[in-house]
Amino acid sequence: MEIGLVHYLSVAAVLFGLGLLTVMTRKNSVGILLGVELILNAAALNFIAFEHFVVGDVGGQIFTVFIIVLAAAEAAIALAIVLSVYRNFRSIMADRMTTLKN
């Protein structure tokens, strides 16, 4: 069996689905962040697969480099925010951060 575009797209789709599930169901803020990383990886895999099988320039790889750069920046900022929240709430569960409610 020859591995083609559809196989890579399916892997990326399942990866995206698992990431989406993680983001939607986790209460722990760091867990939610892990889900975001899964989603970003799935998107990057799609870019590379389309570049290899359809488009054929380096545009997909350029996009993926930027995805990796922005994911690193996002992780650094998000973890700084998580530390700050932990200092104020003594917990990083997303359902406890209800200061703005009511």
Added chain:
Amino acid sequence: MPPISSLLFVVLAGLALGSAGVVAFSRNIIHSALALLGTFLGVAGMYITLSADFLGATQVLVYVGGTLTLILFAVMLTARIEDMKVSNPTQGLGAGIGLVTVVLLLLGKTAATTAWTLNVQPDNPSTAKLGHAFLTTYLLPFEVGSIVLLAAMIGAVVLARRAVKRDWEKE
């Protein structure tokens, strides 16, 4: 006997998806964070099979060496070590699975029914082409990316810093 490339793809996809399953369903946040390592390695291997060798190396260096370490630091710094229950509770799993199933069906239908005009590239290393593209056509986005990283670094320091006032500042 299937060809070695198909076998490799199955192994890499299994590694990536199995670890992603642990990330999504594990009850322990440390297990989830460490399972992300398997996903990153599997995706890096798939980059290499798609002749994006530079990105495979970058994925391992940046994600495994940087992001994952950062996430583990955050877990260690925010979990109370004494109660040893580094929990990772879930909520609304049923509704989540239902919604994700709908999304996956939609994505699968789109991927399977669209007539992609295939133009498969030969398996050549692409690092040199990528470097030339970054230093000619994509020079400005490249530099903007550096500035974003610098700003994120400063922002993270400012956010995570503990605002301690020294005695002589209080007067």
